[in-house]
Amino acid sequence: xxxxxxxxxxxxxxxxxxxxxxxxxxxxxxxxxxxxxxxxxxxxxxxxxxxxxxxxxxxxxxxxxxxxxxxxxxxxxxxxxxxxxxxxxxxxxxxxxxxxxxxxxxxxxxxxxxxxxxxxxxxxxxxxxxxxxxxxxxxxxxxxxxxxxxxxxxxxxxxxxxxxxxxxxxxxxxxxxxxxxxxxxxxxxxxxxxxxxxxxxxxxxxxxxxxxxxxxxxxxxxxxxxxxxxxxxxxxxxxxxxxxxxxxxxxxxxxxxxxxxxxxxxxxxxxx
Numbered sequence: 001x002x003x004x005x006x007x008x009x010x011x012x013x014x015x016x017x018x019x020x021x022x023x024x025x026x027x028x029x030x031x032x033x034x035x036x037x038x039x040x041x042x043x044x045x046x047x048x049x050x051x052x053x054x055x056x057x058x059x060x061x062x063x064x065x066x067x068x069x070x071x072x073x074x075x076x077x078x079x080x081x082x083x084x085x086x087x088x089x090x091x092x093x094x095x096x097x098x099x100x101x102x103x104x105x106x107x108x109x110x111x112x113x114x115x116x117x118x119x120x121x122x123x124x125x126x127x128x129x130x131x132x133x134x135x136x137x138x139x140x141x142x143x144x145x146x147x148x149x150x151x152x153x154x155x156x157x158x159x160x161x162x163x164x165x166x167x168x169x170x171x172x173x174x175x176x177x178x179x180x181x182x183x184x185x186x187x188x189x190x191x192x193x194x195x196x197x198x199x200x201x202x203x204x205x206x207x208x209x210x211x212x213x214x215x216x217x218x219x220x221x222x223x224x225x226x227x228x229x230x231x232x233x234x235x236x237x238x239x240x241x242x243x244x245x246x247x248x249x250x251x252x253x254x255x256x257x258x259x260x261x262x263x264x265x266x267x268x269x270x271x272x
Contacts, residue, residue: 001052004066006093008085015090016067018055019101031098033107033268034064036090036145040114040152040232042162043073043171047232049240050113050151057235058111061260061269064103066090070119073170080177081136083119084127091143107268110145114202114232117153121180121210124148128187147266148191149259152199152231155180155210160203181213190220192262194255201231222262226252 004015022029035058039050046069055065068090070083091108098105112120124145127133133141154161157168157178168178176183191214195207204225214221229249234240236253263269 001055006086006089008082008089011071011082011086013071013086014069016051016055016069018052018059018065018067020059020062020064022102029102031102031104032062032064033109033263034066034094034103035109035111035149036087037065037067038070038087038110038112038116038119039067040112040116041072043079043115045072046070046116047113047234049232049234049242050116053235053240054111054113057256061263063109063269064101070116078170078172079119080122080172080174084123085137087119087123088127088133088137088139088141091141091145092139095142105143106146108143108145109147109149109263109268111149111151112153113151113234115154117150118155118157118180120148121150121153121155122177122183124188124191125180125183125185126177128189129183129185130187132183145189147189147263147268150191150193150207150210151255152195152202152233153193153206153210154202155206156182159205159209161201161206181210184210184213184217184219186217186219188214188217188219190266191222192259193221193223194226194259196226196229196231196233196249196252198228199231220266222258224255224258226255228252 039046041047051067058065110120211223229252241248
């Protein structure tokens with residue numbers, strides 16, 4: 001893994017980059033898809049459980065992976081709109097790296113967990129709409145994502161998380177950014193959604209309401225709601241289980257296999 005520092009205007013942020021090396025046995029290097037991962041952490045921190053283990057899974061599936069360390073609540077700064085500007089900056093940076101790292105720019109997937117899912121869902125809703133994007137990002141978006149993956153994501157900050165309005169105001173004093181589903185348009189990209197109905201931190205209605213809006217707009221989506229398991233499952237295997245306690249749910253771990261198959265259906269990965 002290598003650290004990469006980028007900036008939007010006078011604000012710096014970092015990426016963890018997990019590049020695939022070209023396979024020397026091939027006559028020519030192959031351009032590979034890429035995933036940009038936004039871990040969760042209540043906008044206070046970013047969970048390592050939803051960073052490297054997820055990136056390595058994408059690597060094993062034949063995809064480059066980046067972990068975006070997006071803006072958190074710190075030093076009096078709000079998350080929005082800076083987190084969206086950082087994502088857009090990252091996407092544009094990929095164009096400068098596509099030749100040296102053999103990136104297929106037509107197969108870039110945004111991946112978000114919990115609070116990081118709010119960043120991804122909001123980007124899909126706001127930043128892919130040119131009329132809304134130009135209000136907060138003056139450059140062209142040179143690389144657009146082709147799909148999204150949302151794991152137990154916050155979608156609407158009035159649907160049970162955060163528990164109080166004060167925290168929502170710290171995330172964004174502008175309530176425009178509170179409800180990702182409200183800004184979704186036909187510009188949105190196909191999305192894979194998964195969560196447990198027993199999530200005791202982010203109510204499952206967050207996933208449902210985003211899927212409902214996608215359905216209304218006829219944007220392709222696939223949603224899996226598992227009947228047991230808590231919040232923050234990550235891979236839901238022993239790999240990402242907290243060593244000091246807590247269970248993982250092998251049944252919920254099926255989300256990864258389902259997700260890989262979905263990416264094949266979207267032609268991000270080679271078909272069956």
